[in-house]
Amino acid sequence: RVRYVRNKKNIGSIGNFNKCIELAKGEYFLLLPHDDTLLRDSIVNFVKGLGDPEVGFVYSSIRVINAIGEATHNKVNYNVDKLFSSEETLTDIVDNFVPIQLAMARTSILQRLGGFDFKYGVFTDVHLWSKIAFDGWKSCYNKEPLFCHRIHPEQGQVAFLESNLKTLSKHWGENLDKKFWIENSYNHLFLKLSHFLLSEMEAHNYDASHAKIELLKIFAVTHFRGILVAMIKLDFPVVMRDLSIVKPLIKEYSFRNVLLFYPLVIMKAAVRKLGKGYKNNN
Numbered sequence: 001r002v003r004y005v006r007n008k009k010n011i012g013s014i015g016n017f018n019k020c021i022e023l024a025k026g027e028y029f030l031l032l033p034h035d036d037t038l039l040r041d042s043i044v045n046f047v048k049g050l051g052d053p054e055v056g057f058v059y060s061s062i063r064v065i066n067a068i069g070e071a072t073h074n075k076v077n078y079n080v081d082k083l084f085s086s087e088e089t090l091t092d093i094v095d096n097f098v099p100i101q102l103a104m105a106r107t108s109i110l111q112r113l114g115g116f117d118f119k120y121g122v123f124t125d126v127h128l129w130s131k132i133a134f135d136g137w138k139s140c141y142n143k144e145p146l147f148c149h150r151i152h153p154e155q156g157q158v159a160f161l162e163s164n165l166k167t168l169s170k171h172w173g174e175n176l177d178k179k180f181w182i183e184n185s186y187n188h189l190f191l192k193l194s195h196f197l198l199s200e201m202e203a204h205n206y207d208a209s210h211a212k213i214e215l216l217k218i219f220a221v222t223h224f225r226g227i228l229v230a231m232i233k234l235d236f237p238v239v240m241r242d243l244s245i246v247k248p249l250i251k252e253y254s255f256r257n258v259l260l261f262y263p264l265v266i267m268k269a270a271v272r273k274l275g276k277g278y279k280n281n282n
Contacts, residue, residue, distance in 0.1 A: 035150040042146035043104075049104075
């Protein structure tokens with residue numbers, strides 16, 4: 001029952017994910033990255049959640065492990081199992097941002113929706129699960145961790161956050177240069193994802209007011225942190241790149257909301273910094 005397929009060349013992580021979906025023949029699809037592991041009885045519990053014909057995908061809380069496989073902590077969104085409507089799934093995605101690291105979905109849905117979209121980069125998985133919800137499917141959440149998500153320096157998400165082109169080139173399947181960041185910086189991709197989520201919510205007549213505020217809060221933190229780190233490193237091209245996002249940011253969220261939340265983010269960051277300094281001095 002096991003099929004082994006080797007690509008003739010490196011087609012990148014996302015290309016490989018889509019190749020797996022294309023070749024899949026089973027009713028259910030589970031993508032297991034090479035650095036993550038499944039826990040005992042995980043498949044049984046994933047399949048159990050898909051017993052409801054209205055459920056499009058199943059996911060769970062997360063056991064985080066380090067590079068050598070030691071458990072560090074669990075990420076738990078809820079202490080009880082949950083059955084979400086399509087709209088509730090989207091709320092969970094926004095409120096517990098990127099809560100779905102690994103999921104089992106119906107293969108037919110993934111193949112019909114076209115799999116993972118390259119243009120959303122590090123958020124391509126969030127985009128896909130959101131598309132399934134917008135397609136009208138429910139989701140099922142398991143309170144117990146069903147897998148281990150490994151955090152390590154060679155991880156694609158870490159490479160995006162640290163602008164590490166060397167590591168990211170391996171994940172992308174091609175040699176990338178600094179031009180890549182024009183359209184693919186973490187903040188640029190976040191803004192692209194949030195635009196997709198908010199516009200689709202409005203198109204489906206979902207209340208997008210809560211999502212707009214929560215997404216802006218998340219974006220403000222990463223945006224401010226990115227500019228601050230770049231200034232400390234005297235990396236002025238990155239500073240200018242992240243400042244150029246302000247115009248589309250205001251267009252998406254309004255000048256009033258940006259003016260309201262950015263000072264709050266800066267104040268909270270300053271308080272945390274002062275708090276750490278006081279703790280270290282004592």
